[in-house]
Every structure is written in C-alpha cells, then in structure tokens.
Amino acid sequence: MRKLFSLLVVLLLLCSVASCGEKESDTIKIGSSGPLSGSVSIYGLAVKEGVELAVEEINAAGGVNVDGKMMKLELVDFVNDEADAKKAAAALTSLISKDVDVVVGAVTSGATEGLISEAVKHGVPVITPTGTADKLTIGDNGDEREVRYNIFRACFFDSYQGTYMGQYAAEKGVKKAYVLYNNDEDYSKGLKDAFVETATAGNVEVTTAAYSKQDKDFNAFWVPILEGGYDCVYVPDYYENVYNILKTGYAKGYTGVCYGGDGWDGVIKQVKEGEDASFLENCFYTNHYFGESENPAVKTFVEKYQAKYGSIPVSFAALGYDAVYIAKQAIEAAKSVEYDAVVEALTTGTFTGLVTSSEPFSFNNGNPEKAAVVITFKDGKEVEAE
Numbered sequence: 001m002r003k004l005f006s007l008l009v010v011l012l013l014l015c016s017v018a019s020c021g022e023k024e025s026d027t028i029k030i031g032s033s034g035p036l037s038g039s040v041s042i043y044g045l046a047v048k049e050g051v052e053l054a055v056e057e058i059n060a061a062g063g064v065n066v067d068g069k070m071m072k073l074e075l076v077d078f079v080n081d082e083a084d085a086k087k088a089a090a091a092l093t094s095l096i097s098k099d100v101d102v103v104v105g106a107v108t109s110g111a112t113e114g115l116i117s118e119a120v121k122h123g124v125p126v127i128t129p130t131g132t133a134d135k136l137t138i139g140d141n142g143d144e145r146e147v148r149y150n151i152f153r154a155c156f157f158d159s160y161q162g163t164y165m166g167q168y169a170a171e172k173g174v175k176k177a178y179v180l181y182n183n184d185e186d187y188s189k190g191l192k193d194a195f196v197e198t199a200t201a202g203n204v205e206v207t208t209a210a211y212s213k214q215d216k217d218f219n220a221f222w223v224p225i226l227e228g229g230y231d232c233v234y235v236p237d238y239y240e241n242v243y244n245i246l247k248t249g250y251a252k253g254y255t256g257v258c259y260g261g262d263g264w265d266g267v268i269k270q271v272k273e274g275e276d277a278s279f280l281e282n283c284f285y286t287n288h289y290f291g292e293s294e295n296p297a298v299k300t301f302v303e304k305y306q307a308k309y310g311s312i313p314v315s316f317a318a319l320g321y322d323a324v325y326i327a328k329q330a331i332e333a334a335k336s337v338e339y340d341a342v343v344e345a346l347t348t349g350t351f352t353g354l355v356t357s358s359e360p361f362s363f364n365n366g367n368p369e370k371a372a373v374v375i376t377f378k379d380g381k382e383v384e385a386e
Helices: 004-020 041-062 085-097 109-122 156-173 186-200 219-228 239-251 277-283 295-308 315-334 339-348
Strands: 027-034 064-065 071-081 103-105 127-130 151-153 178-180 205-211 232-234 259-260 283-287 361-364 374-377 381-384
Touching: 027 041, 027 085, 027 109, 027 315, 041 071, 041 295, 041 315, 064 315, 071 085, 085 109, 103 186, 109 151, 109 186, 151 339, 156 186, 156 232, 156 259, 178 186, 178 219, 178 315, 186 205, 186 232, 219 239, 219 374, 239 259, 239 277, 277 283, 277 374, 295 315, 315 339, 315 374, 339 361
Parallel strands: 027 071, 027 103, 103 127, 127 151, 178 205, 178 232, 232 259, 259 283
Antiparallel strands: 064 071, 283 374, 374 381
C-alpha cells in the first residue's frame, strides 16, 4: 500500500511538472528555411537577417504578450534548403521535431510548395515571407484554400504583380509590349500570364517569347524586339538574368522602357564599379517597399538594419522582418501559441505598423491585401517612380 501511495505521489509530481502532457515553455519557437547557398542565396540571407533583426528587436522590447504572459522569441533554426522543394520538406520535418510554434518560410516559391503537404499534416502556422506563386495559398486551380488553411504569405502574389504592371503599362501609353520570360521558372511564367491578360485588356499589343535557364547570351532574343518596334519589354525574372537581358538590349540600341517584378530587387548591385548603368533609368519594377521611403516604419527599420548589417536592406529582408511581426501580432491576438488559435488569428486579424505596408491589412485566402510600389533608377540609385 505504501509503495502504491509513493508511486501515486511520483506520478502527480511528474504530471505537475509536465502539466499533464501540455507544452510548457517560456519561449515562442520560430523556425525558418531558405537558400543560404547557391544562385539565389542573396534572397535567403536577406530574409534570415530580417528575421533575426525582428526577433532581437521584439525581445529587447520585452517579448510577446501571450494572454498576460511576456514570452521571448527564439529562432531555433534557419535551415539551408538551397531553394529545393525536397530539402524544404525535410527542413519542415526537422523544425516540427524541434516543437516550433510558427514557421517563417520558405523563401522561394518552389521550396515553399515543397513543404506545404508536411505543414498541412501538422497544422503549424506557416508564413512565407517571399513565396509569391499564386498556388501556394490556394492550389493550382484556386480551390484548395480549405486544404492549405494554415499557409499565409507576407508578400503579394505573382498574378497581382503582373496585373499591376499590365495596368501600369496601359496607363503609361504603351502600344506594343514584348514579354521575355524564363520558361523554367514558375515565378516568371506566373507574372507573364497576368501581365499579358491585363495589358491586352488595356489595348496593348503583346507578343511573348521564352528562354531557358541554360541561356546566358541574350543577343538573339533582342533581334525580333528591335525589328518589331516594341516600346515596352516586360522581363519577369530574377536579378541576375534581368541585368544581363537589360544590358544586352540597351547595348543593341533598344530605346523603349523595360518593366519587371520584385525579382529585380538586387539588379542595382550587379553594376560593377565604373560601369555605365544609365540605361536602367528607363526601367521600372514592382516591389514590396522602397527603402528610401519617408514612412516612419521604413526609416526605423532601415536605420536598425544598417546599424546591424552595414547595408541597405532589400525587400526580402523587409519581408522576413514583417513576417515575424505578423506572427507576433497573431499570437497576441490569439492569446495562445496553439496552432489552430494562431491560424484563426491570422485568418481574421488586421495587421498594422509593418514596413511593407503603410496601411493596415487583412489576409484574403492567405494573401495580404496591400499595394505595390514601382521603383526605377536615377544616377546609379533606386528611386520611387512617380
């Protein structure tokens, strides 16, 4: 009898310590993944820096108020997924094993798509800072939101960007547009489709042509553009290809405008010292924020980022930073770190004070309802277009 009583006491003590199986923690665990090596590592490293800065800043201010209890954030891991879908799925599994409360990632659309099935299985709230493919939150046919209910993004999505720039082109009086896109990138194809549809509806004559990831010399691609008298070329791709394409076209005598999407962020950094990049002054792209903005939230973020990392933050850093603040606001609204409660708060909440949105916004099917900015170049620097 005495042994049985002692055993009951031990069990009660264990139950008290472990809260009868409930998770007890003084920290909120964030997990992330993105490319920290490879051809698009600039994006992953920027997001990582933005995430780290936000975590550091929130903790310095006291942490996150979870139903009256102040809890610190912990970035338990930022896994290098090399922008690969399978590696991103493995990263998600690893993060779940570490009891993460929120996943801020992945960075690229393909990698984010790769981790979604695993994320849905566990129900963990996922906020991709920069995955722009439409399907991430709603599926290929737009009818999977109930399945992907826990997937959100801090950025706007591809078809929004393409639509925005298609309207912009029409409003600026473009008559003939040529779309040169990367057939090996879902990102590029998504922007292309939306631009073509919108520009055509705006009475712009549109022609399209595709290149592949193997293409490095773009001289031949400019021949039909120059011969066809196009006054606009839309190049929805990432900055490395974009810079080579733009530089080639203007060197061959193109005099019209070039438009693009947020993948252009980083183009200005491709300009070598002493190189004439004045051709960029005829180029415009949609982005999530402008680092030289007078908006107080932007100015504060840029100052803190520069102090910590010594450079001007690209939009990927700003979006990584905002994704953490979105998670913070959702957890505080939910008064809990339970997955379902946080997902519900993300679904129904309004989010304010963010770097990449000067106005409060809500999520619609996992997508933030906020506006793009258009950026161009002047005297070797980026400026906000009028």
